[in-house]
Amino acid sequence: MQGTPPSQQRPADTYPPTERTVPTRSPGRAAYDKELVHAILDEGYVCHLGFVRDGAPVVLPTLYGRVGERLYVHGSTGSRPLRAAGRAAADGLPVCLTVTHVDGLVLARSAFHHSINYRSVVVHGPAYDVTDPEEKRRALDALVDHVVPGRAADSRPANNKELAATAVIRLDLDEVSAKLRTGGVNDEPEDLGLPHWAGVVPLRKGYDAPLADPELAPGTRLPDYLAPR
Amino acid sequence: MQGTPPSQQRPADTYPPTERTVPTRSPGRAAYDKELVHAILDEGYVCHLGFVRDGAPVVLPTLYGRVGERLYVHGSTGSRPLRAAGRAAADGLPVCLTVTHVDGLVLARSAFHHSINYRSVVVHGPAYDVTDPEEKRRALDALVDHVVPGRAADSRPANNKELAATAVIRLDLDEVSAKLRTGGVNDEPEDLGLPHWAGVVPLRKGYDAPLADPELAPGTRLPDYLAPR
Numbered sequence: 001m002q003g004t005p006p007s008q009q010r011p012a013d014t015y016p017p018t019e020r021t022v023p024t025r026s027p028g029r030a031a032y033d034k035e036l037v038h039a040i041l042d043e044g045y046v047c048h049l050g051f052v053r054d055g056a057p058v059v060l061p062t063l064y065g066r067v068g069e070r071l072y073v074h075g076s077t078g079s080r081p082l083r084a085a086g087r088a089a090a091d092g093l094p095v096c097l098t099v100t101h102v103d104g105l106v107l108a109r110s111a112f113h114h115s116i117n118y119r120s121v122v123v124h125g126p127a128y129d130v131t132d133p134e135e136k137r138r139a140l141d142a143l144v145d146h147v148v149p150g151r152a153a154d155s156r157p158a159n160n161k162e163l164a165a166t167a168v169i170r171l172d173l174d175e176v177s178a179k180l181r182t183g184g185v186n187d188e189p190e191d192l193g194l195p196h197w198a199g200v201v202p203l204r205k206g207y208d209a210p211l212a213d214p215e216l217a218p219g220t221r222l223p224d225y226l227a228p229r
Numbered sequence: 230m231q232g233t234p235p236s237q238q239r240p241a242d243t244y245p246p247t248e249r250t251v252p253t254r255s256p257g258r259a260a261y262d263k264e265l266v267h268a269i270l271d272e273g274y275v276c277h278l279g280f281v282r283d284g285a286p287v288v289l290p291t292l293y294g295r296v297g298e299r300l301y302v303h304g305s306t307g308s309r310p311l312r313a314a315g316r317a318a319a320d321g322l323p324v325c326l327t328v329t330h331v332d333g334l335v336l337a338r339s340a341f342h343h344s345i346n347y348r349s350v351v352v353h354g355p356a357y358d359v360t361d362p363e364e365k366r367r368a369l370d371a372l373v374d375h376v377v378p379g380r381a382a383d384s385r386p387a388n389n390k391e392l393a394a395t396a397v398i399r400l401d402l403d404e405v406s407a408k409l410r411t412g413g414v415n416d417e418p419e420d421l422g423l424p425h426w427a428g429v430v431p432l433r434k435g436y437d438a439p440l441a442d443p444e445l446a447p448g449t450r451l452p453d454y455l456a457p458r
Contacts, residue, residue: 020282025305045331045345045432048277050286053249057279057286061329061349076254100290102274105436107455111373111384112391116274120290144340148430155340155425162341185442196384197452198442201377203274204433207334212428213414215421223426226336 020124021177031178040121040178041066044099045147049073051081051095051127064097065142069173071097071123072130072139074166082167085127092126097171105201108185109194117181117200124175130168139168150225249353250406260407269350269407270295273328274376278302280310280324280356293326294371298402300326300352301359301368303395311396314356321355326400334430337414338423346410346429353404359397368397379454 014032015021023030031037046061060081065072075082085093104117130136140163141152158166185198210226243261244250252259260266275290289310294301304311314322333346359365369392370381387395414427439455 020285020287025308045334046329046347048279048288048290048327048329050277050279050288050325052281052284052286055281056249056323056353057281057288057325058249058353059277059279059286059288059325059327059351061277061327061347063345079254094285096279096286096288098277098288098290100275100277105274105376107377107380107384109385110387110391111369111381112387112395114373114376114380114384116292116376118275118290122288124285124287140340144343147334147343147345148336151336151343152340155336155343156338156420156423158339158341162339166341184440187442191385192444193446194385195446195449197449197455198445199440201439201455202437204435204437206433208431208433210426210428210430211413212426213416216427217422217424220424220426226426226430 015173015176017177018175021122021175023179029179029181031180032176033178037121037173037176037178038066040101040119041071041099042146043101047073047097047099049081049095049097051084051093053080053084063143063146065139065146067138067142071171071173072142072168073097073127073171074140074143074168077165077167079167081127082129082169085169086129086167088126089129092128093169095125095127095171097123102203103182104203106185107198107201109187109191109196109198113186113188115181117183119178119180121176121178123171123173125171127169127171130170133163135170136163136168139170140166148225154223244402244405246406247404250351250404252408258408258410260409261405262407266350266402266405266407267295269330269348270300270328271375272330276302276326276328278310278324278326280313280322282309282313292372292375294368294373294375296367296371300400300402301371301397302326302356302400303369303372303397306394306396308396310356311358311398314398315358315396317355318358321357322398324354324356324400326352331432332411333432335410335414336427336430338416338420338425338427342414342416344410346412348407348409350405350407352400352402354400356398356400359399362392364399365392365397368399369395377454383452
């Protein structure tokens with residue numbers, strides 16, 4: 001864990017830990033700092049959304065977007081979790097939304113100490129069907145801007161037919177934790193002399209050259225927000 | 230979906246679809262081909278493991294490994310899902326294990342048709358505590374080889390103390406589906422003339438230069454399995 005120790009943070013900067021956001025293992029890797037949570041969420045492309053169906057867990061990858069302290073997930077009005085949230089109405093559908101970045105592979109001399117450098121956020125709470133048209137539009141903009149910041153303003157907005165075909169659910173950032181592993185190898189002192197290579201293999205980030213649609217309107221140029229980085 | 234149509238595949242090559250592995254939306258993106266499922270699973274670093282705790286879903290990122298038609302997840306003997314699987318004993322703990330690769334960002338002219346190119350596998354089923362010492366050792370080798378193929382043989386195996394501190398659960402590949410989105414932009418014909426750039430932005434794969442541990446034993450060289458690719 002990095003940054004200011006929890007005891008020195010103001011309550012407004014952090015999510016209050018709850019019984020289910022305090023891990024039983026490696027509690028030192030858990031963090032509740034809002035800025036850190038937002039940064040991890042904003043860097044992801046898909047979340048893994050968990051819900052319970054007929055008593056069994058279901059975990060599906062899906063796009064998401066953030067507006068302040070609210071997360072939005074969208075989908076067809078026919079998709080299972082979105083229908084279930086609609087049925088749950090004012091009670092909300094209990095969900096768990098998780099976003100994970102794998103930053104590096106940690107290769108230790110011992111099999112036991114192999115690990116992954118990662119940053120993850122886990123959000124628990126009820127998901128609500130978004131019915132207000134204005135909130136729904138803002139959520140859809142956030143979903144597009146989440147894929148590429150600035151993109152919503154540079155695309156045709158959804159029309160009424162598209163809006164009607166899209167369901168959106170909202171999950172508030174109340175019960176939230178981040179978990180991180182950073183740094184190098186933690187081998188046992190007696191293993192340091194072993195002849196196995198040890199270290200961290202960073203995973204590549206960013207994107208390769210964009211592939212333009214073959215039917216771009218004449219004169220359409222690659223926008224600045226897709227410039228190589 | 231790519232490859233041989235389901236109707237021409239032999240049953241032994243595919244997982245039989247079940248009510249919960251046939252999606253309600255975009256069924257054409259679902260696939261049950263074992264080779265494809267194995268390839269998606271083997272390419273991942275972490276899975277998202279879902280289970281139910283006090284009636285609510287929990288989704289945690291974790292390492293995994295595959296041995297044939299069995300997946301293994303490990304963790305401390307004190308971690309919640311592993312303890313729960315131990316308590317469930319012969320009944321198994323109902324879990325859902327999902328692996329997702331984001332391959333590209335699909336930028337359409339319309340906000341509505343923005344999407345992601347991805348490949349995912351969802352596995353449903355009971356997870357069992359692995360108690361057989363030989364199966365546990367094979368599972369731990371698979372977990373290390375999953376991070377970097379060939380690595381288990383090039384590291385110190387777990388000793389008895391480490392084995393005792395590690396819990397392993399098994400999930401059989403019975404109720405399994407893959408889901409994929411590939412290809413380009415699917416804009417409405419009337420939107421093709423809009424001035425917005427459209428296309429696919431491929432995400433970067435592979436890894437950057439490995440960072441050696443500062444205390445490597447003298448003469449330890451970077452192994453071939455970490456050569457740049």
